[in-house]
Amino acid sequence: MSALEWLDAGEAARLIAARHLSPVEYTRALLERIQRHDGELDSFIELRPEAALDAARAAEDAVMSGAALGPLHGVPYALKDIIDVAGWPTTAHSRLLDGAVARRDSEVAARLGAAGGILLGKLATHEFALGGPSFDLPWPPARNPWDRTRSPGGSSSGSGAAVAAGFVPVALGSDTGGSVRNPASMNGLFGMKATYGRVSRRGVVPLSFSLDHVGPLTRSVADNALALSVIAGHDPADPGSSAEPVPGFLPEQPADLAGVRIGVIRHFHLRDLAADAEMTAAFEAGVDLLATLGAEIREIEVRPLAEYAACNRVILLCEACAVHEKWMKERPGDYGHLLLERLLPGLAFSGVDYVQATRTRARLAGEFNSLFDDIDAVVAINNMEPAFPIEDPEVAEYHYSRHARTPFNITGNPALAVPTGFSGLGLPLSMQVVTRLFDEALAYRIAAAHEAAAGWTARHPDLGGTGT
C-alpha cells in the first residue's frame, strides 16, 4: 500500500471496500498531515476535523455492515470555497460573503457525498475566482507546495496546493478562463475542464455564467476520471447543464495510441506568446512521447491566442460585472484591490461589445470544432512559465495572461491539464489535451498512456518533517 498521503482515491476506495483500510485511520492521517503542514501552505480556509471523523466512522460502519458502497466510499476530498455545502460558510475568499452560510448542497457536493466521499474542508481561492493572489483579504493566499515562495496558480489555488501536498487525493475547482488547469499546471496535477454543461454549477458562486465550469484536480488520470464520473450528469436546476449521457471515462488498461490523430498547436507558445525554454522543451518531449505511443502527430493552426483571450475577457467581465454591479457600487471597499482592478474594465464595455463577443464566440467555436473532421485530439501548451514568486504583484500581473487556456473556455471543449515534467528548479510543467465536445474519455485515454510512459506523477513535493 502507498503511504496514505499519496494513495489514489480509486485505490483507497478499493482497499476500504475490501476492509484493508479503515476510513477513520485514512481520514485521521490526512487531517494530521493538514494540521502539521497547512500553516505554511494556507490551502484550507475551513477545516472540520470532527465532522470528517464522524463521517469516516459512519463510512466504516457501512463497510462493516455490508452496505452498498459508492465509488468514493470513505475517501476524503475538499472543495474550492465557492462551492456550497449545507451548513458551511461559502466565502469565495472575500469579506463580501462574510457570514453567508449555504442552506443546501451544491449539486457537485451532493453527488460527492452520495458517492461516499468524506468532506474535510473548504479551500482557498482567488477572490470570487478572479482576483489573486491577494494579501489584503481576510485569509492569506495559498502557496505552492513545490516551493512555498511561489504561487500555486489560481483561481483554484487551494485545490491545487492541497492535492499536490497530499492533503486530499481529490479536490474540486472551477474554470472560467483556466482556473482548474492553471493550478494543475503549477502543482504537477491533472485538472479537467470538461465540456461546458457536463458538470452542474448549481450552488457554485458564479463568475461568468456562460464560461464557468466545475472540474476535478487529482494526482492521477484514473482519479480524475473517477471524480468526473461522480460529478458529471444532467442537472435540470442548472440552465447550462447538458442531457448528454455520461459514459465510462477511463479504459480498463492504459492502451497505446495507435490510430489516434493528434493536432499540435505550436503557434500559441512560439508566435502568439513566447514560452520559456524548459516549458517548450517539456511540451516537445510530451508530443514525442505521444508519437512513440502510436499517435499520428500533425501540426495545426488556429486563431491567434489574443483573439480567444479578448473574446473571453469581454464575456467574462461583462457577466461578472452583472453579478457584482450592486456590490461594486455599494461596497467597493470590501473588495480586495486586485479583484476590483480586474473587474473594472467590465464596466466600460458596451452592450454591443458583449453581444458581438457572444457572436464571435459561436464563430470561434464552430471553426475550432471543424478541426475534428480530420483529427481526434489537440495538444497545446498550458502555462508559458512554471510557478512564479507569489509576493511580487508586478510579477504576478505579468504572468496573469501568459497561458493558452481561454480558447477552450470559449469553444467549450474538454481540456485536460497533463504534467510534462519539471523545470531545473524542480517546478512542475504542463500541457493540455483537448478533444471533441463530450469526448472526455479520449482525453483521459491519451493522458493515461502518457502518464504511464512518462512517470512524472511518482514525484511529490517534500513538505519537511517525518511521517504523514
Added chain:
Amino acid sequence: MTEPRGASGLPEPIEAFVGPDRAIKAVDAARQTIETMDRDNAWYQEPAHVFRPGAGS
C-alpha cells in the same frame, strides 16, 4: 434613463471610489481588449447562447 457616469465613463460611485487614474486605466484596458477582438460577424451570426424558453427560473 442611464445611470450617472464619471469623466472616465465608469459609473459615478465607482469612479469616485477608485479615483480617476484607476478608472481611466480600466477604460483603456477595455478599449485595448475590444480592439483585439474580431467582431467582424456576418449579419446572420447568432450569439453563442440565445434565449431558450423555459430555461432558468
